[in-house]
Amino acid sequence: MQTIDLRGVCCPTNFVKAKLALEMIDAGEVVEFLLDDGEPVKNVPKSLKAEGHKLLGLKETDGYYTLTIEKVE
Amino acid sequence: MADNNKTTTIDLNNLKAGGFIKERGKDLFTVRLRVPGGRMTVPRLKKIAEVAEKFGGEFVHLSMRQSIELININFKDFDAVTEELGEGGQKVASCGARVRVPTACGGCEYNPNGLVDTQAAALEVDQKLFGTETSHHKFKVGFAGCPFDCPKSATNDVGFQGAIWPELDLDECISCGLCTKSCTDGAIETGADGKPLFHSDRCTWCGDCVKVCPTDAWRTTKKGYTVRIGGKWGRHPLVGTLFATFLPEEQVVEFIAAVLAWYKEKAEGLGRIRLGDVIIREGTDSLLSHLRLKFPENVVAKTIPPQVIETQVGKP
Known part of the structure; x- marks a missing residue:
């Protein structure tokens, strides 16, 4: 599974980068995004859900978050 | 000098609701346009630009309440300006002691935060209540689509803020x-069972x-407007306070009409006074019980009067 580090990337660049990363994989594949606390973890999951992707989970590790997403075409 | 003796004729009906505002200097007026909710179709915008170019000055002004104002219009051109704007479906706004053009955010059609259709509400209120004389003072209505409240709804006489009630299917x-992470207000915690x-x-x-x-475990089970009443800005600002929750979108006009009726009656004999100051004089219970007759499901049990913002403290 691919992990994309979006830490240190601010909104909305992080979301756009996530979209670009999702373009590179096939529907049904799962990818992890690393997100900073604060605005990024509040905004990026909601926006990706609104794009139609499936959110599988979110877990916190040492002050940042790992968001697991399944690409939906 | 023959021109100076010519009598100017103006259709005074066009001036009834106001919207033509005297400028500095001779003969010149600002014409305030009616733009409910700040939504302007592109063809209308083109027509306005045409009229501004023909009759106005070098620029237009974007007002604080989402209107376009034509600047430097000669009063002799009032009829022509009104007529040419009308060709593009553009009307002139109001000023004075009337219900003003409602303001609104973009609403919920394209804005991901919007919970309710503020644009539809602003249009409906504009169609049904615009220009209504209050007999006392101006009366402003504003619509925010969500609690971010970009339109600052609580600074209006009646301010609406979109709201949804969430329920969890465990x-x-x-x-x-x-959800815990997303909740700005700390209303969701993670329990010992992880739920x-x-x-x-x-x-x-x-x-x-x-x-x-x-997984859509959180669902919307109620939707409507949080309503705050009695706000204003200006020299002595007041922030409106909570009077109703989850008011259905289709009851907005009726609700405003009920507030207006109370305002007209209670401000009788008080001259030029805004709604918030009347509530402070009368107490909140009087307005609450008046509104409760028609909106028993939505009016809150108790509230506080509009809140004074002390903007003069610290004067030397």
């Missing part, structure tokens, strides 16, 4: 923790939990 919850614990008293009804929930 069976659908996968304990991902996204969300909802503290409804802290919820401001923004709907972020519903929007982020991957």
Whole structure:
């Protein structure tokens, strides 16, 4: 599974980068995004859900978050 | 000098609701246009540009309440300006002691935060109540689509803020923790079992939990407007306070009409006084019980008067 580090990337660049990363994989594949606390973890999951992707989970590790997403075409 | 003796004729009916505002200097007026909710179709915008170029100055002004104002219009051109704007479906706005053009955010059609259709509400209020004489003072209405409240709804005489009531279906919850993380107001905690614990008293009804929930375990079970009344700005600002919750969108006009009726009656003999100052004089219970007759499901049990903002403290 691919992990994309979006830490240190601010909104909305992080979301756009996530979209670009999702373009590179096939529907049904799962990818992890690393997100900073604060605005990024509040905004990026909601926006990706609104794009139609499936959110599988979110877990916190040492002050940042790992968001697991399944690409939906 | 023959021209100076010519009598100017103007259709005074066009001036009834106001919207033509005297400028500095001779003969010149600002013409305030009616743009409910700040939505302007592109063809209308083109027509306005045409009229501004023909009759106005070098620029237009974007007003604080989402209007376009034509600047430097000679009063002799009032009829022509009104007529040419009318060809593009553009009307002139109001000023004075009347219900003004409502303001609104973009609403919910394209804005991901919007919970309710503020644009539809602003249009409906504009169609049904615009220009209504209050007999006392101006009367402003504003619509915010969510608790972010970009339009500053509580600074209006009646301010509406979109809201949804979330409910959790525990069976659908996968304990991902996204709702807890998304909740700005700390209304969702993660319980010992890993499932969300909802503290409804802290919820401001923004709907972020519903929007982020991957399995639709959080659902919207009620939708409507949080209504705050008695706000104003100016020399002595007041922030409106909570009078109703989850007012259905289709009852907005009726609600405003009920507030207006109370205002007209209670301000009788008080001259030029805004709604918020009348509430402070009369007490909140009088307005609450008046509104409760028609909106028993939505009017709150008790509230506080509009809140004075002390903007003069600290003067030397």
